[in-house]
Amino acid sequence: MWTWTPPRLLELAGKSLLRDEDLAIAALENLPTELFPPLFMAAYASGCNETLKAMVQAWPFARLPLGGLVQMPDQRTLQAVLGGLDLLLARKVRPRRWKLRVLDLRNTSQNFWSVWSAATTHECLWVGPVAEDSLRMKEPLGPLVVFIDLCLRHKALDEVFAHLISWATKRRKSLQLCCKKVTIFRMPIQNIKKVLNKVQLDCILEVEVKFTWKLSTLGTFASYLGQMTNLQRLVLSHIHEPSKEERQQITKFTSQLLQLHHLRKLHMDSPTFLVGCLDQMLRCLKAPLETLSITHCRLTELDLACLSQCLSISQLKELALNGVKLTSFSLKHLQVLLDTVAATLQDLELEYCDLSDAHLEAILPAVSRCHQLRAFSIRGNPLSMAIVGRLLHQTTRLRRLSLEVYPAPLESYDSRGTIHLGRLAQAQAELREILKDLGRSRTIWLSTGSCPRCGSNVVCVSVPLTHPINGLTS
Incomplete structure (x- = not known):
């Protein structure tokens, strides 16, 4: 039997407030902390981008996990959020409620929004994020940090990612663009280099290459790999067997492993370039591994x-x-x-x-x-x-x-x-x-x-x- 559940007062209040964006923005100064997340969700769902811009400036938590609300915001939403950050960064005097330090665009922290959702019980509104963020406020303020994960699938970055990276590059003095994970599918190495030149390489913790590369391409990538000094996980797939002229590229790759003192997980599928010279790579590993996967090679x-x-x-x-x-x-x-x-x-x-x-x-x-x-x-x-x-x-x-x-x-x-x-x-x-x-x-x-590939x-x-x-x- 179908039963109708009436909307809660909190939900109705948020919708009513958003009917007049000027009123909603004016109310933020005195809005209780626990009402910010549900109002932010309602403003996002309603496309109230001016309200979103204002809410970013008054956000009462250390972290805004936008990627947990929407895997990748559309251009207008991202511009509204970044516009709010611009106004924050331009101020010489911090707003009273300014606590935001991290904009997280990764597909994580969905629990934050579910805890603060209008559908949860009233008691849930007082656990988790409030206590965690209020403790962090006692730490010294550092630069604003933007977290992203990069997935390089096409010849060039999509419009949203390109806009974000361009925005962050122009503001390097006042914020850090941190990419924790890079996944590479089909992107020319020259375009990969352009992207990597704009992110902090020492922030990268994971790299996955899920496309067939020539050994010369791996050699070119190796110079960037060596700068990922905090890398913990590396996945390489299908590196072509080298010609005699390419064999010097092996040294370019293995020598960069000397810089990776935190590498713990190494996965290599079809690494034909290492056959007969695996010891050359093993000698360059500087830290004890937790995971080693070498598959489908002779x-x-x-x-x-x-x-x-x-x-x-x-x-x-x-x-x-x-x-x-x-x-x-x-x-x-x-x-x-x-x-x-x-x-x-x-x-x-x-x-x-x-x-x-x-x-x-x-x-x-x-x-x-x-x-x-x-x-x-x-x-x-x-x-x-x-x-x-x-x-x-x-x-x-x-x-x-x-x-x-x-x-x-x-x-x-x-x-x-x-x-x-x-x-x-x-x-x-x-x-x-x-x-x-x-x-x-x-x-x-x-x-x-009997098929090792298709399961x-x-x-x-x-x-x-x-x-x-x-x-x-x-």
Whole structure:
């Protein structure tokens, strides 16, 4: 049955006030703090840009998380907000209620607006943002900071971003434009350089390159990378294998890693340019990594040996070597690698590595010593029912392990290599019996697909603790 919920008095008051923008602007001087966020939302929804401009100047909080209200404001809204900031920055004497220090245009802080929404209870209006911001007011005032995340998708920046960066560039003496994350898709390197020249590179914490680059392009980008001295996460995808003339570009890239003392997460998909010279990059890592992902490339035995001896992986929490063919050389280096990170490793992915029963048998002792392991995936490897069963026995002692993805055993396929549903069901039943015998609540996933790019089909095999297990119950 549909019921009508009448608007609250606060909502009606905001709409009534906005019917006369001059009146709304005049009322801001004495407007209670808790009414600012709902009135700002109403003014944005109604397109009352003059009111927004005035509200920015009287904003009673340290942070205005505009990106949490709208992922990217339209041109007129942004101009209104920036116009309000201009008027603030031009004043020699601060307004009485001026507390704004940060304009945040990132897609975060949605909770701020939900807490202060007119739909929340009255009690919610007094928690969270007020206490946090009032404490910050005791700190010395610094320059106004504008936070953005850059997503470079096209040949040039869209109109809104271009206007923002141009506005901030002209006001460098009175504000800081801080970009925490840069994601690069399809943008020419010359245009990327123009954008990076206008932001504070030492503010950038994350860089993701999701487009195929030539090694020469990476070499050009490297000079900017070295200036991102606080970078914590770097993701590179599909860097073309270099020609003989391009190989000097590898040094341009690896040498810049020497400047990244805070780099903790390194993801490299198809880094063919590093094959045979991985040690050159590893020697330049200055801080212990938490995440290392090197996927879909042909590492050499020397590469793996250098990786297993690298000092920067001693505190590794996540390791992924998906699509790296580990069967063309001795697995002793992989054993050493796993032993090295056993004390800290939480996530391990060895998917589509051509590992056979013998290979898994060799590394099982090392895996069983990873007592912090939470996620373990070896899908896409041709393994028999016997070795999957052994894996279940070995990993049952890893009490933190909650996500396990194994390949459907070879016995689940017919002679043509096609999954046979009857055989798969039988394999599931056998594995379920093994899990019951182990006497522990557990869920494993069996991957029946073979494509490392588009995602595999998986089936679940679980034994919940609520079911009797060898006479035991929860």
